[in-house]
Amino acid sequence: MLNYKGSCKRIDLIFRAKYPYYVTELYKISDLEYQIFLNEEVDDFHALEKEYDTSIRFITSPVQLVNKRPSSFVEKVDPIDDSILGANYEGLPFTRFQLINHIECLHPNVLVSKIDTDHEKRVIHYSVNDEMYSGSIDELRENLMEASYPYDYKLSFSQEKKEPAKPMNIFEVVASSTLKNFDPGYLERDERLWFDNVSNIYSGGFSKKDLFFFDEKTSKCLLDFSVFSNVNLRNHLLLYDEVFCILPLTEKMNDFLMKQKLTKDDLLYLIEKGRLKIVNTQPEFRLDHAFLKECYQTKSDSVISRRALAALSAIDIVETQKNYIFNDIDFIRGIDSILSKLSVECGQKPDFLKRILTWPTSALRSSFDALNSTATKSIPSFGVNQTITSHMTEEAKKRCELEFLTSSEAIHISHSLDATYYPFFEESSGFSDQKIAILMANSLNFYKLSNIQYLVEEQGLFNPELTRNITVELLSVFDVNDYIPISEYLDEIENPLSRKCLNRLFTELSNLPVEERDGRIRAYNEQVEKALRGKAVARSVVDLSVDGAGLFIPFISTGIKAAGWLGAKAQRKYPLFQEITNYISDKAHSSNVLQKEVSVLTQINRVARLKRTIE
Structure with a gap:
C-alpha cells in the first residue's frame, strides 16, 4: 500500500514556509489523492497554483492546492507544526546517498551496505550489517516507520561491504562513522548533539545555555579568515573574552599564520587559556584536521563543527x-x-x-x-x-x-553567538563585506x-x-606589539575589567566623527604619557583618596594599590582575589570614566597603544 501522507505533509510545510501568512488545511481524499486547501482569498489563485505545481510540489506526490474545502474526505491530516519540525524527519525527500547517510547518522553502529527499490512491490530493501544490538534494530525499524515514506520497507542483514557513495553536494554533512581516518572525537560529539536534541531544539526545550561552547556571560566576537584577511587577532583579544575564529582552508593556513605573526603553538596556547575557539563551516577534508585534532585534545570545547x-x-x-x-x-x-x-x-x-x-x-x-x-x-x-x-x-x-x-x-x-562580527577585507583591492x-x-x-x-x-x-x-x-587605531610571545601578550591584557573598559572606549570612539575621534585619541595619548611618567613615583605612595571613594568604602584605595603590588601572576593564581580587586577598581573609578580608560590604556601600554596619528 502506498503511503503519501508524510510527503504531502512536508509539501504543505514547504508551502507554508514560503507563504507563512497563509492558513492551509491538508485532507486525504484517497490513498492516491490529497488536497491542500488554501483558507485565504488571494487575487490570482491560478498563478499561485501554477507556482505551487512547478516549484513546490514533489513531482511524484499526489497533492493538489485548492481554494475550495473538499466536501468529502477520508481524513483531515494534522500538519507538521512549528514545534515538531525536528521530530521523525517525516516526508523528507532523500536521494539514495542521503538516506544511507541519514540512517548512519541516527545509528552510528549501523553500516548500510545496500538500498534497493522494488517499484513493482512498492518496497524499499535495506541491507545492513549483522553485528547490531537488538535495541538498535528496534530503533531503526521505528525510525523507518516514523519517516513515513511512500513505500513500505524490508530489513535484511548481511556482511557485504558498503557500496561507495559520495554526496553530490560537497557541503552535505556526512556521518562521522565514515570519517574514522580523521579520528573525529568532536565530530561524533556534535553529531550526537544534533540528532539527540533536534526535536527538543525545535520544541523550545533546548537552549543556547545547554550548548557546550556557549557562555552567555562572556563578550564575544567572530573573525572570518576563511577566504580573505582580517584585523590582527591581538586587537580582538584586547576587547573580548572569547574570540571565535573561522580558519582558512588547509593550503592557506601558513599564509594566515604569517600575516598574523602567530604560530600553531600560539593558537593552542590561546585555546588552552579559553580565549580562542575554532568554528568549522567547511567539510572536514578541506581543513587542517591534524591541527584541529590538537585543538580538540588541548581543550575539547574549543572546536565547534558543523553539526554543533x-x-x-x-x-x-x-x-x-x-x-x-x-x-x-x-x-x-x-x-x-x-x-x-x-x-x-x-x-x-x-x-x-x-x-x-x-x-x-x-x-x-x-x-x-x-x-x-x-x-x-x-x-x-x-x-x-x-x-x-x-x-x-x-x-x-x-x-x-x-x-x-x-x-x-x-x-x-x-x-x-551574540557576538560582534568583524568584516573581512581584501588587501589589494580594499574589498570588504562591511556595508552588507x-x-x-x-x-x-x-x-x-x-x-x-x-x-x-x-x-x-x-x-x-x-x-x-x-x-x-x-580597529586600526591600536598599534599592537606582535613581536612579543603570545603568552606575554595575554598576561598583560588578562583582565575582564580592562576588556569591558576598552570595549566601552571603542563604542565611544565609533560614534564620533573622524576629526573629533582623532582629537580624542590625542587627548588619551597625552594622559597615558603623563601617567607613565608619574608611574614610578606613584608606586612609592599609598594614595588614600581615589575620587572620594575611600571615604565611603573602607580601604578601597589601599586595596587598589595592593592589587598593583601583588602583580598579575599572583592575581592569576588567586582568581577570587582578582575578582574582588576588579570589583573595587570598577567602583572606585565609576565616577570618572576618563580616568578609568586612561588607567587601562596605561596598563596595556607595553603590548598595545592608541596610534599617535590616524590616517
Whole structure:
C-alpha cells in the first residue's frame, strides 16, 4: 500500500514556509489523492497554483492546492507544526546517498551496505550489517516507520561491504562513522548533539545555555579568515573574552599564520587559556584536521563543527520566532488593509511587506531540512538576506546578490553567538563585506529585538550596543606589539575589567566623527604619557583618596594599590582575589570614566597603544 501522507505533509510545510501568512488545511481524499486547501482569498489563485505545481510540489506526490474545502474526505491530516519540525524527519525527500547517510547518522553502529527499490512491490530493501544490538534494530525499524515514506520497507542483514557513495553536494554533512581516518572525537560529539536534541531544539526545550561552547556571560566576537584577511587577532583579544575564529582552508593556513605573526603553538596556547575557539563551516577534508585534532585534545570545547553550528543556528531561529511580536498569523491578517495602503505608498506588493514581517516564521519552517543536510552552508537559502534581495531589481541582484550570499553564513553565526562580527577585507583591492554586514546585522537585530519584553524595557526597537559595527578603520587605531610571545601578550591584557573598559572606549570612539575621534585619541595619548611618567613615583605612595571613594568604602584605595603590588601572576593564581580587586577598581573609578580608560590604556601600554596619528 502506498503511503503519501508524510510527503504531502512536508509539501504543505514547504508551502507554508514560503507563504507563512497563509492558513492551509491538508485532507486525504484517497490513498492516491490529497488536497491542500488554501483558507485565504488571494487575487490570482491560478498563478499561485501554477507556482505551487512547478516549484513546490514533489513531482511524484499526489497533492493538489485548492481554494475550495473538499466536501468529502477520508481524513483531515494534522500538519507538521512549528514545534515538531525536528521530530521523525517525516516526508523528507532523500536521494539514495542521503538516506544511507541519514540512517548512519541516527545509528552510528549501523553500516548500510545496500538500498534497493522494488517499484513493482512498492518496497524499499535495506541491507545492513549483522553485528547490531537488538535495541538498535528496534530503533531503526521505528525510525523507518516514523519517516513515513511512500513505500513500505524490508530489513535484511548481511556482511557485504558498503557500496561507495559520495554526496553530490560537497557541503552535505556526512556521518562521522565514515570519517574514522580523521579520528573525529568532536565530530561524533556534535553529531550526537544534533540528532539527540533536534526535536527538543525545535520544541523550545533546548537552549543556547545547554550548548557546550556557549557562555552567555562572556563578550564575544567572530573573525572570518576563511577566504580573505582580517584585523590582527591581538586587537580582538584586547576587547573580548572569547574570540571565535573561522580558519582558512588547509593550503592557506601558513599564509594566515604569517600575516598574523602567530604560530600553531600560539593558537593552542590561546585555546588552552579559553580565549580562542575554532568554528568549522567547511567539510572536514578541506581543513587542517591534524591541527584541529590538537585543538580538540588541548581543550575539547574549543572546536565547534558543523553539526554543533546547525544546532546553534536552529536554537537562535526558534528563540527569535517565538519572541517575535509579529509571529501571530491572525495579527498579520488583521492589518491586511494597513499593509495594502503601505504597499501603495512604497510601490511594493502587499505580499512583499507580509514576507518582510513574517521572515522569522518562514526561516524557522525552512531551516530544519536545510540545516540537517548542509548545516550553516544552507543559511543563505533562508537567511535574512532573502528579505533584502527579494525586492531588488534584476540588475541590482546581479550586482550584489553574490556578496549577500557569501556573507550571510558568518553574519548569522555571529548573531546566533551574540557576538560582534568583524568584516573581512581584501588587501589589494580594499574589498570588504562591511556595508552588507551592517545591513544584515541591523535587519537581524530588528527581528530579534521586536518582542514585548524589549519594547517594554527599552521603549524602542534598536539598541546601539547591538547594532553598532566596529569598523576595520576604527580597529586600526591600536598599534599592537606582535613581536612579543603570545603568552606575554595575554598576561598583560588578562583582565575582564580592562576588556569591558576598552570595549566601552571603542563604542565611544565609533560614534564620533573622524576629526573629533582623532582629537580624542590625542587627548588619551597625552594622559597615558603623563601617567607613565608619574608611574614610578606613584608606586612609592599609598594614595588614600581615589575620587572620594575611600571615604565611603573602607580601604578601597589601599586595596587598589595592593592589587598593583601583588602583580598579575599572583592575581592569576588567586582568581577570587582578582575578582574582588576588579570589583573595587570598577567602583572606585565609576565616577570618572576618563580616568578609568586612561588607567587601562596605561596598563596595556607595553603590548598595545592608541596610534599617535590616524590616517
